[in-house]
Amino acid sequence: MRSTHDDSSSKPNRSPHISPETAERILGAAVKEFAEHGFTKTTIRGIASSAGVSPGLVIHHFGSKEGLRTACDDHVFSAIAEAKAKNAEYAVHAMQMIFDDPDMSTKIDYLMKSLLDPSEHGQRYFEHYVDLVEDYISHGFAGYAFRQSDDPRGQAATIATLALSPSILAQRLQTSLGTNSTAETMTRLAPHLLDLYLNGILSATPEGQPDPSQPDRADTGPVSDVARPDRADTDSDPTDPLGGDQS
Numbered sequence: 001m002r003s004t005h006d007d008s009s010s011k012p013n014r015s016p017h018i019s020p021e022t023a024e025r026i027l028g029a030a031v032k033e034f035a036e037h038g039f040t041k042t043t044i045r046g047i048a049s050s051a052g053v054s055p056g057l058v059i060h061h062f063g064s065k066e067g068l069r070t071a072c073d074d075h076v077f078s079a080i081a082e083a084k085a086k087n088a089e090y091a092v093h094a095m096q097m098i099f100d101d102p103d104m105s106t107k108i109d110y111l112m113k114s115l116l117d118p119s120e121h122g123q124r125y126f127e128h129y130v131d132l133v134e135d136y137i138s139h140g141f142a143g144y145a146f147r148q149s150d151d152p153r154g155q156a157a158t159i160a161t162l163a164l165s166p167s168i169l170a171q172r173l174q175t176s177l178g179t180n181s182t183a184e185t186m187t188r189l190a191p192h193l194l195d196l197y198l199n200g201i202l203s204a205t206p207e208g209q210p211d212p213s214q215p216d217r218a219d220t221g222p223v224s225d226v227a228r229p230d231r232a233d234t235d236s237d238p239t240d241p242l243g244g245d246q247s
Helices: 020-037 044-051 055-062 065-086 088-099 102-116 120-139 152-168 170-177 182-199 222-226 229-233
Strands: none
Touching: 020 044, 020 055, 020 065, 020 102, 044 055, 044 065, 055 065, 065 102, 065 120, 102 120, 102 152, 102 182, 120 152, 152 170, 152 182, 170 182
């Protein structure tokens, strides 16, 4: 799995005598504040107040606002990845279950703000996400196997983009579909996303183009790589790396 960031830079500058419980409380408060107010407007003082600690204690644990944000990135990413893996067996209902958890919903709000932030943090977070999908492509996920590509990084980036789009476009989707929340939107989209991952989207191609029902032909082109409905019954059916219905 290729990584484009130095993992050493993601480690917060903590005192060797920190309290894990206090650190977790500060992380929870920071994630909530960052998700609600954004990264620029959120202050150490505001985070400290929300966590019920002093600003000095926040710095004592994480070194700086940047160090705290890096710790939040890692904390949120791990929590979401673990939740999706845990709920993978529920397929189309997995994301609804995650969004129904207020704590996880806040973490997903944080994830969206981080991904859309035009900073190195935002890019690092996206690279981290694509790295994870690329690893799933290589090693499988929750019993699912992925169709292999000559360009696994491009494949991973494509899957990551599709998986993240519903959350990034949450407001647009709610207006279009008449839904009232991201959880409700994902419940509506989940069956279609799962069908897309398993069966592809095209059932026919223009004359002269590769036939999606003939995936093993020597002249199979890019269209066949996307749409292979006849492969839906094989053991190599692809699915969304994050449960088949991800945001």
